[in-house]
Amino acid sequence: MESDFLVNFDTTGLVEEQVDYIILGSGIAGLYTALTVSKQGKNAVVITKQDIDDSNTDKAQGGIAAALDTTDSPELHYNDTLMAGDGLCDQDAVSILVNEGPDRVIDLIELGTQFDYKDGELAFAREGAHSRRRILHASGDATGAEIQRILSKRVREDSKVKILKRHMAVDLLIHENICYGVLVYCHDTGIMKVFRSSAVILATGGLGMLYKYNTNPEVATGDGLAMAYRAGAEMMDMEFIQFHPTVLSLPGAPRFLISEAVRGEGAYLRNRFGERFMPGYHELAELAPRDIVVRAILTELANTASEKVFLDLSHLPANLIKERFPTIGRTCARYGLDIAKDLVPVAPAAHYMMGGVKTNLNGETSVNGLYACGEVACVGVHGANRLASNSLLDGLVFGKRIVDYVETHRLDNTPDKNEFSCTKLKSEPVDYERIFLELGNIMNKYVGAVRTEQGLAKALSFFSSYDWLKEIQAPDLRAMEVKNLLEVGALIAHFAITRTESRGSHYRLDYPQSLEHWRKHVILKK
Numbered sequence: 080m081e082s083d084f085l086v087n088f089d090t091t092g093l094v095e096e097q098v099d100y101i102i103l104g105s106g107i108a109g110l111y112t113a114l115t116v117s118k119q120g121k122n123a124v125v126i127t128k129q130d131i132d133d134s135n136t137d138k139a140q141g142g143i144a145a146a147l148d149t150t151d152s153p154e155l156h157y158n159d160t161l162m163a164g165d166g167l168c169d170q171d172a173v174s175i176l177v178n179e180g181p182d183r184v185i186d187l188i189e190l191g192t193q194f195d196y197k198d199g200e201l202a203f204a205r206e207g208a209h210s211r212r213r214i215l216h217a218s219g220d221a222t223g224a225e226i227q228r229i230l231s232k233r234v235r236e237d238s239k240v241k242i243l244k245r246h247m248a249v250d251l252l253i254h255e256n257i258c259y260g261v262l263v264y265c266h267d268t269g270i271m272k273v274f275r276s277s278a279v280i281l282a283t284g285g286l287g288m289l290y291k292y293n294t295n296p297e298v299a300t301g302d303g304l305a306m307a308y309r310a311g312a313e314m315m316d317m318e319f320i321q322f323h324p325t326v327l328s329l330p331g332a333p334r335f336l337i338s339e340a341v342r343g344e345g346a347y348l349r350n351r352f353g354e355r356f357m358p359g360y361h362e363l364a365e366l367a368p369r370d371i372v373v374r375a376i377l378t379e380l381a382n383t384a385s386e387k388v389f390l391d392l393s394h395l396p397a398n399l400i401k402e403r404f405p406t407i408g409r410t411c412a413r414y415g416l417d418i419a420k421d422l423v424p425v426a427p428a429a430h431y432m433m434g435g436v437k438t439n440l441n442g443e444t445s446v447n448g449l450y451a452c453g454e455v456a457c458v459g460v461h462g463a464n465r466l467a468s469n470s471l472l473d474g475l476v477f478g479k480r481i482v483d484y485v486e487t488h489r490l491d492n493t494p495d496k497n498e499f500s501c502t503k504l505k506s507e508p509v510d511y512e513r514i515f516l517e518l519g520n521i522m523n524k525y526v527g528a529v530r531t532e533q534g535l536a537k538a539l540s541f542f543s544s545y546d547w548l549k550e551i552q553a554p555d556l557r558a559m560e561v562k563n564l565l566e567v568g569a570l571i572a573h574f575a576i577t578r579t580e581s582r583g584s585h586y587r588l589d590y591p592q593s594l595e596h597w598r599k600h601v602i603l604k605k
């Protein structure tokens with residue numbers, strides 16, 4: 080394989096290491112998959128570009144959805160997931176998610192995850208578009224941090240799992256549509272290394288950093304998506320970017336997520352005139368599917384010439400707020416807000432991608448030997464709009480299925496020697512930070528929650544104006560990230576201009592209706 084992506088370096092003399100599994104990413108999908116590998120008696124290397132806990136999982140507040148309550152059932156969870164997905168969910172994938180999900184959550188509990196209990200029973204919260212309380216949470220609103228804590232601990236204790244932190248996967252190594260390894264860059268030493276395996280698993284998470292306003296950690300730069308695309312994998316439904324409706328919007332404060340569970344406990348959304356507006360938009364009011372709440376907020380912002388709406392918890396019992404939302408309470412207090420009394424200013428921000436690298440029900444991509452799970456993957460469980468708190472579950476369920484599948488179907492036809500080489504690229508100084516800022520503005524303005532053909536065309540012309548960058552070598556990790564972001568942003572704009580209808584999180588002002596002939600996936604490949 081010849082890479083036109085990155086560096087101009089000599090491949091002779093590269094250190095190579097052979098492992099049973101290569102796992103890229105250290106969020107819930109990557110770490111749980113690594114533990115599953117180890118249970119099979121096999122070894123895995125987990126490659127993560129910063130520290131093991133730098134992931135979207137660590138930031139997750141609301142929780143993890145699973146039909147574990149006695150009043151709940153996988154069938155009810157299935158119906159809610161399909162309803163939120165707006166006609167685009169893959170029904171077999173959703174059936175697997177809701178039926179295997181409860182066992183995976185029990186695995187998490189057995190590993191030591193401490194979810195919240197009430198009266199000796201697991202406590203369940205409610206979030207948007209769920210017909211009942213089914214969201215498990217930990218430390219009130221720090222669910223992801225608890226899951227990340229326990230998975231990181233278990234992986235660190237596991238002698239079969241090697242963690243390589245501060246290592247960036249640069250490109251997948253491909254021979255005749257078979258992935259046989261990964262080229263990895265250590266950004267402390269600048270040294271490149273090759274890892275070889277007949278099972279390479281992408282668990283690299285999302286791409287929130289593409290947008291100026293987003294809820295994601297800095298590591299969410301779409302690297303796995305860009306790599307898979309360059310490797311020739313089929314990509315699916317990438318026009319569907321979920322915006323979270325309620326993200327703190329206060330000058331000088333970070334765009335901090337205010338969990339949907341806050342509305343699940345009864346908080347209201349009010350406009351700048353203090354009017355509660357959601358009942359006028361949907362029968363589920365504040366608990367309508369996320370895309371509907373986002374568009375209602377955007378309409379209110381336009382109608383009231385404002386840049387924020389407000390979450391109002393003041394009618395809820397103060398002790399409930401304190402117990403359920405300690406992290407949100409502490410963070411808002413830092414900016415002078417008492418969430419039990421004050422109106423909390425919020426606005427939508429980019430949060431999650433429903434699309435990604437297309438996989439089947441065993442996590443196989445269209446490239447042999449390359450698998451994907453978690454946010455980077457698109458198996459079809461989220462359709463056009465993800466049901467709240469289904470994403471952590473997705474990572475667990477489909478991560479395990481990959482290992483179960485590989486253990487019975489392992490490919491062993493990879494080339495003996497490393498065939499990787501790099502195009503000789505130009506080396507010129509480039510202001511990557513300026514490009515990053517421009518990119519965030521363009522994505523927010525033209526490829527945000529409301530889109531038009533004209534705006535998307537402007538975004539595409541922005542991306543074309545950076546074609547020259549493909550000839551320039553990336554000198555460091557940041558440059559690689561920005562190049563990946565450009566690749567992924569262009570793909571999203573391309574998908575979005577192709578779908579000439581509105582569905583789920585993809586809203587086209589010039590095509591405002593959902594159209595039956597568009598009830599299908601869009602698949603694209605390099």
Ligand code: SIN
Nearest residue numbers: 140141338339467468
């Ligand atoms: C939240 O707590 O609102 C986020 C949960 C999710 O995105 O699923």
